[in-house]
Amino acid sequence: MEPRRQIGERVRRTEDARLLTGHALFVDDVRLDGMLHVAFLRSQYAHARLVRVDATAARRRPGVVAVYTAADLGDYWRPGPLLVPPPPIAGLVFNACTQVPLAKDKLRHVGEPIAMVVAESRYLAEDALDDIVLQAEPLPAVVDLEAALRDGATRVHEHLPSNVAAHAVQRKGDYARAARGAHTVIKRRFLYDRGASAAIENRAVVAQWDPRAEELTVWDTTQAPIPIRNGLAQLLGLLQSQVRVVAPFVGGGFGPKIMMYYPEEVLVPWAAMRLGRPVKWTEDRQENFFATTQERGQIHDAEIALDKRGKILGVRDVFLHDTGAYDPYGLTVPINSQCTLLGPYEVPNYESEFTAVFTNKTIVTPVRGAGRQHGVFVIERLLDFAAKELKIDRVEIRRRNLLRPDQFPFNNEILFQDSAPLTYDSGDYEPALDQALELIDYHRFVREEQPRLRAAGRHVGIGIVCYVEGTGIGPYEGARVTVEPGPGVRVRLATGVGTQGQGHFTSFAQIVAEVLGVEVADVHVITGDTREFHWGTGTFASRGAVVAGSACHAAATRVREKILELASHELNASTADLVLAGGKVHVRGGDPSGGIALGALAVKANPLRGAVRPGTEPGLEATAYFGPDRGSTASGVHAMLVEVDPETAQVEIKRYVVVHDCGRVINPMIVDGQIHGGVAHGIGNAFYEQLVYDEEGQLLNASFMDYLLPTATDVPHIETAHRETRSPLNPLGAKGVGEAGAIPTGALFAQAVEDALSDTGLEICEIPLSPNQLFALIERAR
Amino acid sequence: MKTVDLTVNGVTARRSVEPRLLLSDFLRNELGLTGTHVGCEHGVCGACTVLLDGEAVRSCLLFAVQADGHQVATVEGLSAGAVEDGALHPLQAAFREAHGLQCGFCTPGILMTLVPFLRDHPHPDEREIREALSGNLCRCTGYQNVVAAVQLACDGTPTPDR
Numbered sequence: 001m002e003p004r005r006q007i008g009e010r011v012r013r014t015e016d017a018r019l020l021t022g023h024a025l026f027v028d029d030v031r032l033d034g035m036l037h038v039a040f041l042r043s044q045y046a047h048a049r050l051v052r053v054d055a056t057a058a059r060r061r062p063g064v065v066a067v068y069t070a071a072d073l074g075d076y077w078r079p080g081p082l083l084v085p086p087p088p089i090a091g092l093v094f095n096a097c098t099q100v101p102l103a104k105d106k107l108r109h110v111g112e113p114i115a116m117v118v119a120e121s122r123y124l125a126e127d128a129l130d131d132i133v134l135q136a137e138p139l140p141a142v143v144d145l146e147a148a149l150r151d152g153a154t155r156v157h158e159h160l161p162s163n164v165a166a167h168a169v170q171r172k173g174d175y176a177r178a179a180r181g182a183h184t185v186i187k188r189r190f191l192y193d194r195g196a197s198a199a200i201e202n203r204a205v206v207a208q209w210d211p212r213a214e215e216l217t218v219w220d221t222t223q224a225p226i227p228i229r230n231g232l233a234q235l236l237g238l239l240q241s242q243v244r245v246v247a248p249f250v251g252g253g254f255g256p257k258i259m260m261y262y263p264e265e266v267l268v269p270w271a272a273m274r275l276g277r278p279v280k281w282t283e284d285r286q287e288n289f290f291a292t293t294q295e296r297g298q299i300h301d302a303e304i305a306l307d308k309r310g311k312i313l314g315v316r317d318v319f320l321h322d323t324g325a326y327d328p329y330g331l332t333v334p335i336n337s338q339c340t341l342l343g344p345y346e347v348p349n350y351e352s353e354f355t356a357v358f359t360n361k362t363i364v365t366p367v368r369g370a371g372r373q374h375g376v377f378v379i380e381r382l383l384d385f386a387a388k389e390l391k392i393d394r395v396e397i398r399r400r401n402l403l404r405p406d407q408f409p410f411n412n413e414i415l416f417q418d419s420a421p422l423t424y425d426s427g428d429y430e431p432a433l434d435q436a437l438e439l440i441d442y443h444r445f446v447r448e449e450q451p452r453l454r455a456a457g458r459h460v461g462i463g464i465v466c467y468v469e470g471t472g473i474g475p476y477e478g479a480r481v482t483v484e485p486g487p488g489v490r491v492r493l494a495t496g497v498g499t500q501g502q503g504h505f506t507s508f509a510q511i512v513a514e515v516l517g518v519e520v521a522d523v524h525v526i527t528g529d530t531r532e533f534h535w536g537t538g539t540f541a542s543r544g545a546v547v548a549g550s551a552c553h554a555a556a557t558r559v560r561e562k563i564l565e566l567a568s569h570e571l572n573a574s575t576a577d578l579v580l581a582g583g584k585v586h587v588r589g590g591d592p593s594g595g596i597a598l599g600a601l602a603v604k605a606n607p608l609r610g611a612v613r614p615g616t617e618p619g620l621e622a623t624a625y626f627g628p629d630r631g632s633t634a635s636g637v638h639a640m641l642v643e644v645d646p647e648t649a650q651v652e653i654k655r656y657v658v659v660h661d662c663g664r665v666i667n668p669m670i671v672d673g674q675i676h677g678g679v680a681h682g683i684g685n686a687f688y689e690q691l692v693y694d695e696e697g698q699l700l701n702a703s704f705m706d707y708l709l710p711t712a713t714d715v716p717h718i719e720t721a722h723r724e725t726r727s728p729l730n731p732l733g734a735k736g737v738g739e740a741g742a743i744p745t746g747a748l749f750a751q752a753v754e755d756a757l758s759d760t761g762l763e764i765c766e767i768p769l770s771p772n773q774l775f776a777l778i779e780r781a782r
Numbered sequence: 783m784k785t786v787d788l789t790v791n792g793v794t795a796r797r798s799v800e801p802r803l804l805l806s807d808f809l810r811n812e813l814g815l816t817g818t819h820v821g822c823e824h825g826v827c828g829a830c831t832v833l834l835d836g837e838a839v840r841s842c843l844l845f846a847v848q849a850d851g852h853q854v855a856t857v858e859g860l861s862a863g864a865v866e867d868g869a870l871h872p873l874q875a876a877f878r879e880a881h882g883l884q885c886g887f888c889t890p891g892i893l894m895t896l897v898p899f900l901r902d903h904p905h906p907d908e909r910e911i912r913e914a915l916s917g918n919l920c921r922c923t924g925y926q927n928v929v930a931a932v933q934l935a936c937d938g939t940p941t942p943d944r
Contacts, residue, residue, distance in 0.1 A: 022817015251887025501885025
């Protein structure tokens with residue numbers, strides 16, 4: 001029997017049976033004896049001075065156990081931590097203002113929590129919210145980014161001289177000189193507005209204090225259970241070992257469920273300890289629209305300088321980034337925008353300056369794509385406008401600027417979000433572009449189909465865009481692999497990164513199964529429970545497969561060595577002559593039935609009597625860690641055919657093609673699924689979803705009736721093709737894929753729709769669109 | 783308080799509840815059937831879909847007292863109960879085979895929407911499947927493999943996807 005390939009196979013998911021039968025545990029499913037329920041009183045004002053909170057009547061209501069305001073928290077009231085310190089960019093200005101657990105003297109966005117009611121049921125807790133008397137003096141709301149920066153503007157944080165949260169400039173070469181020597185310079189203003197992450201599962205926290213074990217258990221819909229455990233231990237004065245955080249099945253993450261130390265996340269465990277009873281809070285959808293972090297508000301003033309052949313000489317971009325009322329996540333989002341703008345192209349001179357702005361809106365932290373969308377939108381749109389100006393085909397202008405395979409590793413000479421220089425590890429971009437052209441039949445469409453359909457009065461358009469995505473950043477993740485002693489073959493794998501639907505149970509099992517020569521079904525994966533594994537950071541930045549996957553590989557490899565070493569003694573053969581396959585070790589060329597099963601070998605690895613050789617570690621178990629030097633750079637090309645009805649401004653996506661390169665694919669079925677979901681999210685961002693704030697800072701569409709997620713009739717069939725340019729930065733050769741699909745969609749949508757409506761001469765420089773906005777653009781262009 | 787008598791997954795239940803208690807909360811908290819998920823509580827996302835006398839309904843838009851005297855079916859009643867291979871309902875098995883779920887939160891509602899749909903439309907085309915799914919929001923899958931799973935459940939041939 002020879003070892004079987006598992007990595008790269010379409011293996012169906014091991015976690016699915018639990019999810020399909022309703023037996024998977026989500027946080028809101030946790031029910032404990034004596035459990036209390038929480039509701040939060042939240043600000044109705046975008047900006048106000050909080051004068052008085054009177055909870056007397058609420059406390060008297062039958063069934064209410066406690067009501068807490070900021071004043072009741074005592075020393076526990078403190079602003080949250082700065083989660084991601086900014087990279088060391090020269091001349092950087094950064095004003096950290098992190099969120100507070102309950103508002104004390106000022107309300108800074110609608111939905112900011114003011115008081116916490118704990119009652120015997122959620123229904124009673126919500127009843128009691130009406131009993132709380134609030135006195136507040138409204139202040140002018142800071143909503144518009146440019147107005148926020150004008151002299152004399154109302155300040156979100158009065159201890160600061162302005163609403164500037166941060167200012168950063170990154171440069172490569174000398175853009176001004178490049179522009180002076182350019183044949184053509186194209187300048188435009190680009191707008192990108194906010195959307196919701198909209199995981200179908202809202203956030204939830206359940207906490208239970210066990211006074212006898214002196215242990216706190218917290219079930220949390222978090223993407224980062226280990227940092228939450230460590231932070232809670234510190235806040236509550238407990239040892240890290242006294243806190244167990246479990247992120248069980250989580251119903252979609254998309255960024256905002258990262259280690260936020262959200263007010264609710266910090267207060268529910270505190271209340272459980274204080275009251276001596278388990279406490280649960282589950283966010284409702286309306287709260288989610290106000291209190292779960294959001295993303296995407298930016299305004300870019302950008303220009304590109306080119307020679308007459310369309311070769312990029314340089315890019316200059318000055319942009320404003322809406323960070324919302326607080327900035328606990330540092331500068332990850334605008335730095336991603338800044339870095340991703342460079343794309344798969346050679347940009348010899350680059351100057352990028354951004355100002356992050358405090359506003360009276362919900363906090364901004366990464367949402368699937370995390371700022372990369374904006375960068376791709378700006379560069380791709382600039383190239384489209386340049387192509388028109390220079391009368392070069394849009395594909396050709398891209399082709400002329402793509403990096404060549406011999407240029408890797410390619411250093412872009414600016415800093416990425418992980419503080420490492422933005423260096424692309426590997427890539428092969430032109431074949432991906434050619435494959436996308438072929439799949440969508442670009443040249444035939446442009447030469448034959450489009451003129452024919454246009455002559456028939458139909459508005460059909462094609463789009464094609466390229467992008468890169470920084471993925472798989474550090475610092476590190478870990479994994480422990482254990483062969484379970486006993487009959488048969490059972491392997492346990494524990495890792496710190498939780499799952500929000502990405503298929504970790506299966507992909508990680510595939511890696512371990514291949515290394516140990518067992519079946520995927522034999523590998524029992526535990527993720528997201530700090531009692532099982534307590535070193536690591538979390539699921540973000542498309543890094544699970546790259547960083548945690550590599551840690552799984554390293555731990556399994558070490559266990560494999562232990563297996564072979566022990567088996568060589570047992571079978572009296574050299575390790576080089578041993579084969580590990582089918583859950584057994586046997587001597588090469590010998591009878592496989594004469595080998596030793598791994599479970600039996602694990603029994604021998606933990607003797608109860610006798611002597612062991614000096615230095616022997618017990619068990620067939622190993623823990624290993626993996627931390628890359630820097631992130632790996634995935635890439636892709638998306639292409640789309642659309643038909644637009646100029647009378648209704650409805651857009652029908654006729655075809656959608658994705659050619660994607662995430663390095664070595666562990667499970668193509670899972671990778672396809674990640675891309676499908678990302679594209680759907682991107683289509684939502686492009687045409688359906690927009691968080692509409694009025695000038696008072698009130699969110700006008702805070703429900704799924706008014707905020708439209710794309711449905712099954714809106715998302716087209718997506719055709720995918722994989723290319724594998726392996727990363728040299730990890731043993732698997734993998735790159736991340738979780739965010740990929742969502743990143744280029746806005747740019748693609750704009751290009752394809754503009755092409756369909758080329759007779760109107762309109763230009764699309766903003767995302768999201770909607771039929772209304774598109775109709776207005778068509779009218780304006782006519 | 784009002785008494786409700788109903789049958790859930792073939793088992794009778796009698797509880798005394800507040801008239802304002804939602805059916806979704808009743809199923810989850812009174813009966814412990816937490817497979818029915820709550821995503822929006824305003825009838826849009828479809829995650830809480832259950833069957834009331836065989837028809838798909840949003841359990842967040844019904845009060846428990848409205849189910850008095852009725853038959854309710856939830857995702858827990860779809861398969862034989864055990865999670866081994868053989869116990870899955872053919873639709874559940876097709877979802878696993880076609881990767882029709884990712885985080886799985888919306889999945890119970892999608893399954894319960896499809897049960898009566900496929901009963902009434904055993905051979906739907908892709909457009910009909912997408913129409914049937916259009917009242918269930920999913921943020922993970924882009925719906926493509928959900929559609930493929932339904933096609934697989936109907937005739938064993940999912941849309942080829944590579």
